[in-house]
Amino acid sequence: MIRFKILGPLELEAPGGEVLRRGPKVARLLGLLLVRANQTVGVDTLMDELWDGDPPTTALKTVRTHVYHLRGALERTCGADTARRVLLTQGSGYRMDLVPEELDLFAFQQLVGQAQVLWAEHRHDEVVDRAEQALALWRGPLLSDLRPGRVLAGHVARLTETYTRARELRVDASLRLGLHREVLPELRDLVSVYPLHEGFHAQLIDALSRSGRRGEALSAFRAARDTLHDQLGLEPSEELRRLQHAILTGAGGASAASPGSGN
Template identity: 55%
Template sequence: MIRFSVLGSLELQTPQGAYVPRGPKVRKVFALLLLRANQIVDVDTLTDELWDENPPRTVITTVRTHVYHLRKMLDRESRVSTVAQLLTTQPTGYLLRTAPDQLDATVFARLVDQARVLLAQEHVTEASHLLRKALGLWRGPALANVAAGRVLGRHVLHLNELRTRALELRIETDMLLGRHRELVAELRGLLAAHPLNEWFHAHLIRALHRSGRRGEALAAFQDLRALLDRELGLEPSPELHRLQHEILTGTPAEVRPAHQVLAGLPVDARAVS
């Protein structure tokens, strides 16, 4: 079976190896058809992505040419007899058909959705495993080798947001499983890349506290307070202040039930398209 990858570089994956379409505009057409797989993508949408507000006078012919090259690539690289049915011309645009397991973004969405169901049923270990599997599908930023225009740009933002939400949910499941010490290093790494993300700061402080590292947890709070004041002129959120109070007073760190964790992390993974 051929497979398609958008969670990282755009690729067509075949038994013979991976292939990246040539030509920036052919890659854009391919990416847009994949991210709206099994839906008709009209010519106006393709035009908006390819040329923004400055389409050529021969726009219809040019779009047809890019689709033609995409079809030739699929035929040449996939070596399957169903390419004619894979990418079809419709009255208003084009339709790329994919099976449920062919597109990595679809598999990612399904795994996260399944993990949420498991978490709602208090099957935390199984949920954590599926979330790790889902996040393991990512090979870098979405469509890393595509110069996304304003249409694809919205899809990329959406996919990256889903990735962040899935990562947060996986961290929450690991907290429920008592993996606090293991999370400290990971959260420090995430904060090196996202220094102003208060959610990551809160979970680092909480992980340190639950690991018995009370002094480091309080120091992490003060580091955040100084950072927010210096960069944004803001104080940490009320939640973080409550967390600091818990640590100072020796209040046991709160461990929320799985259903409360799920309610606080709205990951609508099915909305990838």
């Protein structure tokens, strides 16, 4: 059994324990084929990735050479039969043909999808379980050891959004379960990483308030207000103002925001 891992540095687990050795352009080519696993990636797209829209006249030949070297690396790492099975030439493009167990991205996407379905069914304890399983697969930023071109960078950004979505689901479901104190560290981290996301600010303020830390909740509101004003010239949303008013009047916090709320 082989297993490609892209949720962090690019790695290949193979029976022999060999390291997949590849140059930077071959690695970028492999990275793009893996984020598009089980889809044919055209040569034009590969050239766009490797040369950012300005390919040399030798680009087609060079792409074929990179694929040749990638095949050789796969053969040395996991055997000729496996290399022929997983790296296919299809028409004017190439395809990594993998079963679900051979790529960590497949498991991650499946778990996030399950968490979203469970959220809609109000099965919050199971949402937390699936989201935690999905997040446990991440070993760092996606393909963190590569310098992506513009095509691969777009896929990295999209999948990083899915990672953030999984964090949202875990926090939202935990708040629904009354785990306000338990999610405070993650909410503080999310507010730090996404300072313009009003939904995260609202959840942090609400969680602090419901944990009996009204002073800190008001400080969190002021921090959100100042950030939005300084960076965007905006006033806090109605939801944030409503939370502030509830704290000041002793009316308690508002219900946790639903997944995807905020900017």
